[in-house]
Amino acid sequence: MVVTRSLFKVYVRAAFENLPDELLMEILAHLKDxxxxxxxCTSKRFYACREAVWREASAKRWPTWFAVARGSEIPWRRQYEMLSLRERELLVLPSLAAIQKKQTVVNAQNRAVLTEWLAEVSWDWQLESTIVFKAAAYLDHYLMNHSVSELGGFQLVGIACLRVAMGDVQQRSGQQDEEEEKKAMDPARFAYISDRTYTAAQVEEMTAVVQTSTCDDLRTCPNAKMFLRSFWYRSVQGGAINKEEMHIYTLASFFLQLALLDLDLSTLPASLLAACALANSMELFGKNVWPNTLQHYSAYTAADLATTRTKLNQVQGSTAAEHIRALWRKHHEHHGYEEYREEWTHALQVIASPCPAPAVKCTSDTMSSSSTQTIGPM
Amino acid sequence: MRTVILRSSDGADHIVSSEAASLSRTVQSLLEELEAKEGEESPLIVPLPNVCDCTLRKVLQYCIQHTEPGTNLTGRIHVSETRRRDLEVWDRNYMLVSTDELYHLVMAAHYLNVPGLLELCCEGIANLIRGKSPQHVRQHFGLVNNFEKAEEEDIRRTNLWALVDEKELAKK
Known part of the structure; x- marks a missing residue:
């Protein structure tokens, strides 16, 4: 009896692999993200039905969106991931009002100077390009919760935010040489870039403060650069853009870099900024501004983008940001494909100095079924 | 109230009210057939060849609990707030079973078609998956990692979010 019981157990344990399809679907329907x-990812059988599962899950979680996009050919896991990230970013959106209420000394101008400097440091140190976006997000959350009492201490906060962001990215990639990692994170190195305004001990101390004021949701939150990459990849896959038209991508990244310096824009969802940056860049090069592929994938309709696109154009047309513009021009002068030489020249002109752009008119092909209604996650 | 006899795969009989038995839609339709054939007077015996005694006993606990006074057949309508809360607590305790038992229970709930119980079991299994890494889930459910090397590499590359926290989880 004892023997059969244990044999029985072995048989039973393996049986989860063989759950009937409908039961498996039912169980998976209880899970998300x-x-x-x-x-x-646990077994071959589960993995085989992944696209069907992601499709079901998307349909159930975002029915309004699904009603519009269901017909198009969609890589469902990526789609689910996109919409889920759009929900997640809303959890940690900084509030402009809260920042303004908390800060008496530091204003939007000071923040612009600091973020531009952080962007410069990121270039100098050749940091992964999302890091400065993360650092700026940490900064805005710090500003919501802590009052900066004197301007002299503001740069220290920025340095600490950058250090925390670098640490987080390193931890995630987890493949770097430990020695290198340690050297890159040395507080003395951060003190040095402030022209020794601060000591290594101060940097260490402020890092700890920033660390406690950034919650897990914020640290794992996607940033505008990540969204831009996803949108770019999707529009290449969907045939809306040729993958060699890198001038479009580069210019869109540049717009995001400028948006980073603007406090108002920084309190908008990162996915919205990324969508607007790409749309503005495509418009500059005479492309279909917001093709259906992207409307479906991002769950932003052309109408959703209009206001922010105009604002982004204004920022682009009015932000001097000389240091950043010079850096970008220098780094991109010799890039690009020969057949797009003209486009590169145009992109470099926009990068070189502010050039006014017209307000955005929303006339492009908006999705017929929901031209006035928002379909994305709320 | 009418009683019926449910006979498990190993031949054990369980006497329950037809009300409780009918929470299983499978049993309910079998009963209707039997009644039409045998008439209302004869004893109703329903054989259930797919459910072992031990599991059937557990399923019937659920059915009886969910047909107590104050609940109607579907177990949903006309339930007072206190009763609903009591049932929730009862359900939570009821779910404190081993993974093997849970497997048998979900299969039985599926075969017998008891919607409430099926929902409860699926949520129970989902709960065992939440917050774990793929390797932990495999261990827990006795699944074998049967991916080929290349496939696994592909998963690692394209399903980043499934692997992101493995390091953190390993620490726990």
């Missing part, structure tokens, strides 16, 4: 991804 990372947990669903994990469940699908």
């Amino acid at each position: 990372r947990d669903l991804g994990v469940a699908l």
